[in-house]
Amino acid sequence: MGLVVQKYGGSSVADAAGIKRVAARIAETRRAGHDVVVVVSAMGDTTDELLDLAEQVSPLPPARELDMLLTSGERISMALLAMATANLGIQARSFTGSQAGVITDSAHGRARIIDVSPGRIRDALDAGDVAVVAGFQGVSVDTKDITTLGRGGSDTTAVALAAALGADVCEIYTDVDGVFTADPRIVPAARRLETVTYEEMLELAASGAKVLMLRCVEYARRYGVPVHVRSSFSPRPGTLVAGSMEDLPVEHAIITGVAHDRSEAKITVVGVPDKPGTAAELFEHVAAAGINIDMIVQNVSAAATGLTDVSFTLPKADGQAAMTALSQVQGSVGFGSLRFDDQVGKLSLIGAGMRSNPGVSARFFKALADSGINIEMISTSEIRISVVTRDSALDDAVRAVHTAFGLDASADEGRATVYGGTGR
Template sequence: MSRLVMKFGGTSVANVERIHNVARHVKREVEAGRQVAVVVSAMAGKTNELVASCKEASPLYDQREYDAVVASGEQVTAGLLAIALQKIGIPARSWQGWQTPICTNGTHGSARIESIDGAGIIDGFSRGEVAVVAGFQGVHKETGRITTLGRGGSDTSAVALAAAIHADRCDIYTDVDGVYTTDPRVVPKARRMDRVAFEEMLEMASLGAKVLQVRSVEVAMVHKVPTYVRSSFDDPDNPGEGTLICNEEDIVEAQVVTGIAFSRDEAQITLRRVADKPGVAAAVFMPLAEAGINVDMIVQVVSEDGMTDMTFTVGTADYERAFAILEKIKDDIGFSSMAGEKEVAKVSAIGIGMRSHAGVAARAFRALSEKGVNIRAITTSEIKFSVLIDEAYTELAVRTLHTLYGLDAA
């Protein structure tokens, strides 16, 4: 029998009525002769409510107890879905992360999966049982404490479980019917894609696309788990096709540019007249790394008189901390002044076809200049390029590039 993992997000299980709808999706796959494991998120809004309760109990809460509290949201959903499946004649049982077990490291609040023992779930399959697994959570084997995987962790749970039980594929059900060439709310002519390569989806997820969590795409790519993005709001008896995320060789004809991603959660920092000598870059970026601040785009201008300017970006949420850290080490580094800007955005074009086509980025630079969009910084890789621009021009830039590369729907 083929084996399938289905994952349903918070909006898909927002109330008992929607949980009954999810049960109908699961029943369809069971009746098609598949062995099914279902991974569920907490009901929409429940995790935020539990987090708020932790903060109300104590602003300086114990991260281990925080995990015990917020993991309860998925436990409730798993139990309710198992009950809903039993009601329509499908044998089912719920599993918490520690029961599977999904073993993680001990980093509470953002743990990483180390191993999954799927033997119990597979044994349940032999009895005709659907496994309903609480996503987003696991257990630290050494301490026996519940851990959580961070926001969006249920996607990662689902893909990792699919790899562990050797599932034929993993279907991620959400409130959209697939992966689009860009955000349809910004570009109404955006198209749903039939297939996207793992590498492209990884870039899109990390550059601002909200459809899938980055770590889930990494796990799918490493373990070669074909992953569909589908809508839970489709008719369970007549579901849509969705978008398949797969190996590059499974895509017959790759477009030069597959999609346009953007992120407004960016901030720019510029250090003026930094000494151009070995070790300075490490002196700037090591303290930020030690504080857990991720640095993205880095631009350094040509040195004059042994001095240079250095510009880089950080997440908006880390901007104030980064500024404070750099102020503290100003004398050690020796820069003359520091400037910052939070009203910026990053717009990126992604496509495996870039590997074999020259001038892809140059066309974008010309098109943006013709629209009056100034580029603050540029980064490139083999299958993508990103530009940093003023936030006010974000939607104009996205629409311009979407049309430029022929991504608009007919």
């Protein structure tokens, strides 16, 4: 008996059969005595079809109108889902993001949620109805125009509504069984995690794990919303994202999992004068182009020349823009040349316990060395070690590290338990 927010993605409601299956799940939750708020994405390929229509009428559609167009996708899925739920004898009412009180800024296509005023949702719940809410969308506080939240927007809508309504749990239904110790397509022995802290999930999401978007985890952490990631195709429990690593028991597993990311490229600025302010000038220009940089490495300066090389990683899609921005300052900064490399991959080892276990990085680098994998860049946080390798070596690297930390399912059942003080 509590308040449950459930989010279903586009693949779960791709057709009438999927919608009916989701409706049955909603009805079951309601019949169990819970108040239910459902957040739904657009059906399957709807968004792509709408984008295709837009392209046919305009090469560069205004962002306001593109948001108006795309939000019709959730309008269709939410109305159909409310109908299918009503058909099972459970009263359901659908609400647009605007009606649900999802207030955003005016950045069309990538709006941020500023506030949630779910008065109408509360009314529907008080009347005993299920509320079905359009994910991915809101209304601008300034212009009252319809906005979309961009990637991961529906998950964020669900977590934001759960926070505003004080829900007991936010269930994110997806096509996998939860969060795994590694991508099961690369590591067949990967295991589902029963629980993971917000901090660990943040690092996993930032390191390429696609099951939850970073912004959604950030929102959940800020408001302390327990997020249950689970499969819409099975009744089994998934992974609960909750709790801070500060509260973890001492015997908590050191290592949570291994994430990998093929979405980044590496740019190297060759022959940069090694004097104060040069790096700042370079990265100011890249930032001014609206590009987020991930890892940065600066080599030791060659004494003879006073020149150094600076490498950084960034989303592949931003590569062209970054190269253009850097070329424009080649004269003023005085560097030699630029190299672009999109054949790289990133591997990250994440675990809340690693901050108090000094042996982790040694074991990590030994595992990579034993497999003959060359490391091109390294970066670390308190609970993460990341390396950049050749793209072609990435899968082997993931498997090697997964095995080295005892994460393989054959070693044990349930969560990987590699405790500290075991001689590393």
